[in-house]
Amino acid sequence: MPEHLVDPDVPRDLHAFIAGLPKAELHVHHVGSASPRIVSELAARHPDSKVPTDPEALVDYFQFTDFAHFIDVYLSVVDLIRTPEDVRLLTYEVARDMARQQVRYAELTITPFSSTRRGIDEGAFMDAIEDARKAAEAEFGTVLRWCFDIPGEAGLESAEETTRLATDDRVRPEGLVSFGLGGPEIGVGRPQFKPYFDQAIAAGLHSVPHAGETTGPQTVWDALTHLRAERIGHGTSSAQDPKLLAHLAEHRIPLEVCPTSNIATRAVRTLDEHPLKEFARAGVLVTVNSDDPPMFGTDLNNEYAVAARLLGLDERGLAELAKNGVEASFLDAPGKTRIRDEIDTYTAAWLSS
Numbered sequence: 181m182p183e184h185l186v187d188p189d190v191p192r193d194l195h196a197f198i199a200g201l202p203k204a205e206l207h208v209h210h211v212g213s214a215s216p217r218i219v220s221e222l223a224a225r226h227p228d229s230k231v232p233t234d235p236e237a238l239v240d241y242f243q244f245t246d247f248a249h250f251i252d253v254y255l256s257v258v259d260l261i262r263t264p265e266d267v268r269l270l271t272y273e274v275a276r277d278m279a280r281q282q283v284r285y286a287e288l289t290i291t292p293f294s295s296t297r298r299g300i301d302e303g304a305f306m307d308a309i310e311d312a313r314k315a316a317e318a319e320f321g322t323v324l325r326w327c328f329d330i331p332g333e334a335g336l337e338s339a340e341e342t343t344r345l346a347t348d349d350r351v352r353p354e355g356l357v358s359f360g361l362g363g364p365e366i367g368v369g370r371p372q373f374k375p376y377f378d379q380a381i382a383a384g385l386h387s388v389p390h391a392g393e394t395t396g397p398q399t400v401w402d403a404l405t406h407l408r409a410e411r412i413g414h415g416t417s418s419a420q421d422p423k424l425l426a427h428l429a430e431h432r433i434p435l436e437v438c439p440t441s442n443i444a445t446r447a448v449r450t451l452d453e454h455p456l457k458e459f460a461r462a463g464v465l466v467t468v469n470s471d472d473p474p475m476f477g478t479d480l481n482n483e484y485a486v487a488a489r490l491l492g493l494d495e496r497g498l499a500e501l502a503k504n505g506v507e508a509s510f511l512d513a514p515g516k517t518r519i520r521d522e523i524d525t526y527t528a529a530w531l532s533s
Contacts (some may be wrong), residue, residue: 186440186523189489190485190488190489191221191334193478194237194488194494194495194498195255195481195485195496196203197404197530198484198485199281199282199479199481199486200282200526200530201282201499201501201523201527202282202284202285202519202522202523202526202527203281203282203283203284203285203480203484203502203505203520204284204285204317204413204467204469204502204505204506204509204511205278205283205285205286205287205469205470205480205505206286206287206388206411206434206436206469206505206508206509207287207288207289207413207414207436207438207467207469207470207471208287208288208438208469208470208471208472208480209272209288209289209362209471209472210270210274210288210289210290210291211254211257211258211261211270211291211294211472212257212471212472212473212474212475213277213288213388213470213472213473213474214257214270214273214274214276214474215273215277216236216238216474216480216529217235217273218240218269218270218273218274219235219238219257219260220232220233220234220235220238220271221270222257222260222261222266222270223236223260223267225260225266226259227263229256229259230256230259231256231257231259232509233258233442238474239477240400240423241253241289242474242475242476242477244444244445245446246366246445246446247393247394247445247446247447248364250332250444250445250475251363251364252286253475254472254475255294257350257475258291258294258295259296259298261294261300262298262299262300263293263300263310264300264301264305264307264519265308266304266475267295267300267308267309267312268308268309268311268312269325271288271308271309271312271313271316271518272312272315272316274288275312275313275320275322275324276316276481278318278480279316279320279321279322281479281480281481283322283324283480284322284323284519284522285319285323285324285325285326285509285511285515285519286322286325286454287324287325287326287327287357287358287388287509287510288324288325288326288327289326289327289329289360289362290309290326290327290328290329290331291328291330291331291332291342291362292305292306292328292345293330293331293334293338293341293345294331294340294345294346295464296341297334297338297341297441302345302351303351306351306502309326309353309355310353310355312324313326313355320427320525323510323511323515324355324468325355325356325357325358325510326356326357326358327356327357327358327359327360327388328342328345328346328356328358328359328360329342329359329360329361329390330342330343330360330361330363330373330376331347331362332361332362332365332368332373333363333364333368334363334365336372336373336486339376339445341375341521342376343359343376343379344357346359346380346383346385347379347380347382347383353414353466355371356385357385357386358385358386358388358509358510359376359380359381359385359386359388360376360387360388360389360390360413361373361377361389361390361391361403361407362390362413363390364394365390365391365392365393365394365399366394366395369402369467370389370391370399370402370403370406370407371406373389373406373407374406374407377389377406377407377408381408384418386411386510387407387408387409387410387412388409388411388412388413388414388436389403389409389413389416389484390412390413391403391409391412391413391414391415392412392414392415392416392417392418393413393414393415393416393417393442393447394445394447395417395432396417396420397417397418397420397421397424398417398485399417400412400417400421400424401421401424404427404433408495409431409433411433411434411435411436411508412433412434412435412436413436413494414435414436414437414438414441414442414447415428415435415436415437416437416442416447416448416454416455418435418455418459418464419455419458419459420475422462425458425462425464426462426464428462428532429462429463429464429465430466432465433464433465434464434465434466434467434504434507434508435459435464435465435466435467435509436467436469437456437459437467437468437487438468438470438471438483439454439456439468439483439486439487439490440467440470440471440477440478440482440483440486441470441471441478442454443520444475444476444477448491451486451489451490452490456487456490456491457490457491460491465504465507465508466501466504467501467504467505467508468480468483468486468487468501468505469482469483469505470482470483484498484501484502489502495527495530496527496531499523499524499526499527502523503520503523506519506520506523
């Protein structure tokens, strides 16, 4: 783990355990996972962009004043993805970074509308992500699956286009497993997207919208009621509603928790105030994820260290947290068993050494 991500309140041996722990990641964005190295390479390819080409300058560029500012910066990086070659490079390198953190399986959130509206041919886009997916699995052993999400800030036009790309068998990529909704929540109500989620679900996709990140618990209820959410992206404000927490716990509806992201976008003031502890006390199935890791100066290993500190977890507790991610995933049963067994084998060997 990079030195700047070593939490001084978490013992070094626990950091070392996390670094080798097999994991699944369920809430991580395609463009948002581009490392400073990749962003700077893409910015150099497209010098008309305002994105810095110096990786060190990107550290300052990725300092956000609020969620709206984060969206502006995020979209400026999206604008660097202009060709199928850019798409393939990004996807493959994201998988490489995941493999370094022992991520065995990841559901990567992709916003195809952002690329097709910028002129990338939809067939070439799908070919690029699929080629990178297959190469990554063969070379790194990391299994990637896709979540296509609607960029909420782009309105119903983007919903219609994303739904078409996700449900048309002539276009839809082999690795697609789920359908999401991202972007700002304020002023972007969940119910209006119901027809699109209905179509995606009818086509066999799982429903995984963002909700309750920068708005109240009613947004989470709306995602459950209108979008038939099977998992909730963030769900941070769920802690404000005991009935909602009870519902999530009873029905085993997982929350995709991203602690450092919530601080970076000012959704939560400090890590000590993060509701992860309340989720765990309420019996909610929580998974820990990195969201847009380089933009937030984090990675998945660091998010596990944050969770260890907030929840007081030892090695066994962290292994169970990793198995939460496997359980909440849309991986097939043999794949889940394989990763769970690997987590158990790794943990037993660590504790006996």
